[in-house]
Amino acid sequence: MRGTVRRILVTGSAEGLGRATAEALLAAGHDVVVHARSPERAKVLDEPAARGAHVVVGDFAERDAVRRVADELNALPPLDAVVHNAGVWSGPGVMPVNIVAPYLLTALLRGPRRLVYLSSGSHLGGRPSALEETDWRGESAGSYADSKLFVTALAAAVARLRPGAPSNAVDPGWVPTRMGGPSAPDDLELGHRTQEWLASSDDPEALTTGGYWYHGRRSQPHEAVHDEAFQDRLVQTLAEETGTAL
Numbered sequence: 001m002r003g004t005v006r007r008i009l010v011t012g013s014a015e016g017l018g019r020a021t022a023e024a025l026l027a028a029g030h031d032v033v034v035h036a037r038s039p040e041r042a043k044v045l046d047e048p049a050a051r052g053a054h055v056v057v058g059d060f061a062e063r064d065a066v067r068r069v070a071d072e073l074n075a076l077p078p079l080d081a082v083v084h085n086a087g088v089w090s091g092p093g094v095m096p097v098n099i100v101a102p103y104l105l106t107a108l109l110r111g112p113r114r115l116v117y118l119s120s121g122s123h124l125g126g127r128p129s130a131l132e133e134t135d136w137r138g139e140s141a142g143s144y145a146d147s148k149l150f151v152t153a154l155a156a157a158v159a160r161l162r163p164g165a166p167s168n169a170v171d172p173g174w175v176p177t178r179m180g181g182p183s184a185p186d187d188l189e190l191g192h193r194t195q196e197w198l199a200s201s202d203d204p205e206a207l208t209t210g211g212y213w214y215h216g217r218r219s220q221p222h223e224a225v226h227d228e229a230f231q232d233r234l235v236q237t238l239a240e241e242t243g244t245a246l
Contacts, residue, residue: 007079008199009033009112011060011105012086013048014041017118017172020192021083021199026051030200033073035086037061060086060101061093061138063242070108078111081199084151085118094142095134099150103238106158107246112165116195117155119169119212119221123148128224131233136241150234152212152221157231159210161246166209169225170195173215190215 008025012018013034025032026048034049036042037059045055056072058065073079084102088094102117126149134150135142155169172191194213198206212221224230239245 004202005029005031006081006200007031007033007077008081008083009035009056009073009079009109010083010085011035011101012037014044017192017195018083018085021085021196022048022053024192024196025200026053028196028200033079035069037086061088061096063096063100063104066101066104067108070105074108074110079109080112081114081116082106082109082112083116083118083195083199085195087118087147089144091141092138094138094144094147095136096138098142098144098147099154100136100238100242102151103154103235103246104242104244106154107239107242107244114199115155115158115165115167116198117151117167117169118195119152119155119171120144120148121171121173121214123152123171123225124222126150126222126224128227128230131230131237136238149222149224153225153227153231153234154238155212156210156221156225157235158246160228160231161235163209166198166207168198168209168211168213169221170198171212171214171219 010022013022014036022034033054034045035056042057049055056069058069088097122145125145130146152169155167158167211218
């Protein structure tokens with residue numbers, strides 16, 4: 001039996017895990033919003049758009065673009081869930097895309113009742129001390145591991161600060177996407193099922209909050225993730241950096 005139809009945004013859904021997540025949600029009958037970073041990239045979303053998906057465009061390396069996307073979505077029917085999937089592996093866009101953009105969307109979007117943030121096993125190598133030395137504007141290359149530690153801690157902070165809106169982080173595994181490479185050993189199908197489930201399922205376990213998930217099961221994240229003092233420093237730093245409170 002089909003469950004409740006939900007309106008769900010999947011960022012970074014032109015390809016890879018984001019595209020697989022969006023396609024699965026569409027196939028399940030949900031009202032899906034897909035996202036690409038540029039009009040050129042958005043052309044590959046013509047097929048899901050023809051099936052009813054709404055397309056938004058914005059380069060999440062640019063804060064103004066994130067704000068424009070948030071404004072566009074806030075003018076439409078409210079979202080039930082957001083899957084913060086957009087991410088980059090290396091270069092100056094790492095911090096703007098991997099942590100600043102999901103923070104801004106979390107702060108600016110009205111009404112999402114569920115939040116899913118894409119983490120990585122690499123977050124275990126992240127450094128809490130990097131919080132004080134991070135280049136949030138992407139004028140230099142950022143650390144992928146640090147960015148994923150930050151976004152995993154953001155998911156836990158949101159779970160604590162917004163108890164009525166389940167917030168979870170997902171490690172999709174090292175899967176064979178453009179980012180992961182063709183030799184990645186993990187399962188692409190399992191790589192998107194957990195975030196799809198957390199965003200849409202009526203299963204009571206999918207409505208829990210503050211988890212770090214890997215292939216449908218809770219796992220133990222970096223010890224800093226559930227350190228409330230670290231969460232507060234992260235949220236305060238991002239609020240000051242962006243001029244936008246959570």
